[in-house]
Structure formats: structure tokens, C-alpha cells
Amino acid sequence: MVCQLPVDCLNEIFEYLEKNIVTLHSCLLVNRLWCKVSVRILWRDIWKSYIPSRILNTLIACLPNESKNLLRKNGIFISTPTLKYPLFNYASFCKVLPINEIYLTIDDFLKIENFNTPISLLRVRNHVMTQEIFKMLMSQITSLKEITYYLNVHDESISNNINFIYFPGTKECLTNLSELNCGSNINSEFFYQLSKICCNIQSLIIGFGYNISNGLKDLISSQNNLKYLSLIQYYCSADWLDIIPSFTKHSNTLIKLKINGRNKYGSLSFIAAFKNLQELDLLGCCTSQEFEVLQYVIFSKLQNLKFSRECPKIEMLIKFLEINGKNLKEFHVPNSLHLLDLLDINILCPNLKNNRY
Incomplete structure (x- = not known):
């Protein structure tokens, strides 16, 4: 047996x-x-491991009959296998919600099934189908962990209208959300409503677009235990000075900070507020002028320090390491910084386990 x-x-x-x-x-x-x-x-993070069209077909099969009938009434064809209810309630297993991925997958699905349909009608059908999918997900997922939401640069008018905040079950679904990866220009109402539900986000990644929604400040300020913050500055991004006070509110809890892209509207001096940082990653944004204030700041818990593409002057870097090098375990600087070869880096950073320069 x-x-x-x-x-x-x-x-x-x-x-x-x-x-x-x-x-x-x-x-x-x-x-x-x-x-x-x-x-x-x-199925926790199914979108990373399966073909999107197959995932969508499974989610359509999970839809209640009321939603399937609504899709048919709006001219959205559902194949026979999809009409059958699946073996499991797959939607309830999802813990990661990639809004853009779902939206674009639905868009591709409708274009294949309705290749002669006018664009205006496809948009209507896209909205209907997207809403029904998200309505089901909000009602079935007991505790969502991660959301990714950026505007579709090719058609922002559609993707910025994705709104599932008011669906039944949303509050229960999003209360324990711990990771948010989003664009700064998502409509303010989305951020406003999210700030009322989600107060325990620990990881926040923001890509700064051409503007910054007012609601983003509320969302950032409403968090109680933000630990990881990543700021991505795009070429035509908006001024982010007004939003910096919202970040510094989390000076006691933040332990990881990553800034990608040059801050065109001010220095990096606000980083000095984060005295409990353990990891600091500055990607293409740290010139000597921007680092002038930071070289004297004490980060007593800093363990990982990384500069990419740009680095401050060698004397500034030495001053910083004299103050903060004692606890460093990882240290990365651009390969072009050959002057560091002249230093005994182990004297400044005696606990290094990994360094690249």
C-alpha cells in the first residue's frame, strides 16, 4: 500500500x-x-510563469454566469471550453495583481477575436471585460500581497480608467497589501481610495511620469511601516520636490532606498533623514554636487552601498566611508573609479564581504 x-x-x-x-x-x-x-x-504569481492568454482563458472560465452573460451581450465571444467552470477556483489563489499585464492581455485577446471591429468599440469591450475580471478577483482573493500599475504609454485614456476600488470585497482583499509598484500619474482617486484601505505597504516602487497625482501623497503618508522605497526618474518626469516630505515621514522605518535616474529638481540631501538605512543604491543620480551634504551624514546601520554609472569625487567618498564604512558588507562603485585601487579599502570597510570597483 x-x-x-x-x-x-x-x-x-x-x-x-x-x-x-x-x-x-x-x-x-x-x-x-x-x-x-x-x-x-x-497561481500566487501566475503571470510570471505561464502564457498570458492561457491565464486569461482560465480567469474567464472562473467568472460567474452573470459576468459571462454580460460579456456576450457586449459582443465578446467566449469559447466553449471557457464556458465550463474549472476544477479549482484559480482566481482565489492569486496574490500578485499585475494590472498592466491583465489589461494588455485582454486587449490582445479582443483584437484577435474581433480583428475587424472599430477601435472605439474595442475600447468599450475592453473596459467591460477588464471590470468583470477585476470584480471577480476582488471578491475571490482573500489577501492580495502585491499590485503593479503603470499607465499604458500608448493609450493612457483607457488604462487610467481601470478602477476596482469600489467593487465588493476590495477592502478585505487589499487590507494586507505589502508591495506596490506604480506610476506617479495614476488617477488621484485610485491613490485616495487605496490610502484608506492599505496602510501596511512595506515595499513601494514609484516610476515618475509627466505628472504626480495629488492622491499619491496621501497614499505615502498613510503607511505605517514602509521599509523599502525605490524612486525611478524617467526622462520627462515631473518635479518631485513637493512629495519629498511624504517620504521623510518614514525616516524611522525605511531601511532600503534605491534612486534610479537623476533628480533634476533638487539635491539628494533628503536622504539624510533616513538614519536607519541598511541599503542605499544610487543609480545614475549621484554627482559630487548632489553628494556634498551626504558625505558627512552618519548612517550607523548601513550595510550595502552601491553607486552605478556615476560616483562622487574620491575625497567625498573617502569621507563618507570614514564615517559609515565600519558596518559595510557590500560596496559597489563604477569600474571607471580606478583611484579606489590606491586605497586599502579594508581599512575603511573592515567587514566587507563583497565589493566591486
């Missing part, structure tokens, strides 16, 4: 396979119990 491992034991084993998609997929095929356990893990 074959001995069957308990569900709890299987679950603990499969958790180690979360990033091994091929092996995890093989577990689906062993038997129903293995399938039941592994499918929950596989």
Missing part, C-alpha cells in the same frame, strides 16, 4: 519549490492531492 504524505507536510515541501516553476508544474500531474496543494502556490 502506497503511503501518502499529509497535506501539511506536502505544503511545506512544495513551498521550497515556489520559484522552481517546472518542478512545481510537474507536481500538478502526480495525483489530485498533489495538484490541489501545488496549484495554490503556482
